[in-house]
Amino acid sequence: MQLAERILRELTTAPLLTRQLAAKLDARTPGVMVACRCLRHKGLIHTENGLHALTRAGKNLLADGARGAMPPAPGAPCGSAPGASCAWPTTSLWTA
Numbered sequence: 001m002q003l004a005e006r007i008l009r010e011l012t013t014a015p016l017l018t019r020q021l022a023a024k025l026d027a028r029t030p031g032v033m034v035a036c037r038c039l040r041h042k043g044l045i046h047t048e049n050g051l052h053a054l055t056r057a058g059k060n061l062l063a064d065g066a067r068g069a070m071p072p073a074p075g076a077p078c079g080s081a082p083g084a085s086c087a088w089p090t091t092s093l094w095t096a
Contacts, residue, residue: 003027003035008044008058015053 006025010016018036022029036052039045044058054062 003031004039007035007039008054008062011045011052011054012062015051017050021052
């Protein structure tokens with residue numbers, strides 16, 4: 001399961017700070033920051049004062065099992081760095 005999908009699933013219980021997500025997912029903070037930036041770019045999470053929460057679209061994506069509801073654009077820019085792109089999982093959430 002990719003980090004972006006793991007973040008979405010973790011946010012189903014409550015909004016979390018970046019460092020809390022990193023600790024819960026045993027991931028590095030910079031990686032969580034990039035994944036959250038991409039999720040925000042896709043409209044799946046909202047971040048305010050460092051606290052990340054699912055948007056309605058993010059909740060719907062998880063509830064629907066992503067049966068093509070929001071297909072990712074391969075290589076879609078996420079604004080993190082020049083040439084960076086959002087990496088999207090190829091696991092169950094996006095290929096159901």
